Amino acid sequence: MSGWQASILTLYPDMFPGPLGHSLSGRALEKGLWNCDPVNIRDFATDKHRTVDDTPAGGGAGMVLRADVLGKAIDATSNAQDTRPRLMMSPRGKPLTQHRVRELVAGLGVVLVCGRFEGVDQRVIDGRNLEEVSIGDYILSGGEVAAIALLDACIRLIPGVMGAQASGEDESFEHGLLEYPHYTRPAVWEGATIPAVLTSGDHAAVERWRRDQAIRLTRERRPDLLADDGGPATSS
Numbered sequence: 001m002s003g004w005q006a007s008i009l010t011l012y013p014d015m016f017p018g019p020l021g022h023s024l025s026g027r028a029l030e031k032g033l034w035n036c037d038p039v040n041i042r043d044f045a046t047d048k049h050r051t052v053d054d055t056p057a058g059g060g061a062g063m064v065l066r067a068d069v070l071g072k073a074i075d076a077t078s079n080a081q082d083t084r085p086r087l088m089m090s091p092r093g094k095p096l097t098q099h100r101v102r103e104l105v106a107g108l109g110v111v112l113v114c115g116r117f118e119g120v121d122q123r124v125i126d127g128r129n130l131e132e133v134s135i136g137d138y139i140l141s142g143g144e145v146a147a148i149a150l151l152d153a154c155i156r157l158i159p160g161v162m163g164a165q166a167s168g169e170d171e172s173f174e175h176g177l178l179e180y181p182h183y184t185r186p187a188v189w190e191g192a193t194i195p196a197v198l199t200s201g202d203h204a205a206v207e208r209w210r211r212d213q214a215i216r217l218t219r220e221r222r223p224d225l226l227a228d229d230g231g232p233a234t235s236s
């Protein structure tokens, strides 16, 4: 099969493609630039009630996704020849970055495991080499929304998905800085004008202004993104 292959293991396959069936990613899906393959974990349950979870060993609240059921679902989706990385959405995982997104897009696709309940039996995470990935320091009710966020970030970078290739390269994080502010018509809105430099026609001055703004915003909001030495020098 051609196109970037996204296999998503979930208890809610109807959530996919969901929002990814719209706009940029929806058109890319129609064009076959990526493929959406939701796999229902419940199809791999073996008892007559199609049970996928059980109580935590050691006691405590909630339920845990069973290793045997999820293990079978993974093996049926991704065989030994499949070189795609296997990611599990998890608040315990490494925070997702634009750098990791670019790496994932450069490959053939991804196998994504969406957790539910308290989480997933650790033995399947270890036994199937699942790379835990977080989309932020907060708890979602399930991995599906996190998977959609990860896929959205990847799909827009697949070659041919974005009209103007350049628009992907000027975003926040791509140069280690937050993006500068944008303006468009009308020239005056509720008494507020557009910074004069942007309408001056002086392209070098516009570039300088944007870079200075990007550095200012990054210092204010995300000093952690700037290098220890204080980050990129201002152009002024």
Ligand code: SAH
Binding pocket: 088, 089, 090, 091, 092, 113, 114, 115, 116, 117, 118, 119, 120, 133, 134, 135, 136, 137, 138, 139, 140, 141, 142, 143, 144, 146
């Ligand atoms: N008890 C777990 C949270 C379970 S939330 C803990 O404290 O770590 C249920 C599922 O939602 C998780 O298995 C995971 O797949 C998904 N999830 C929740 N928050 C997430 C986040 N910030 N990033 C990625 N996935 C998340």
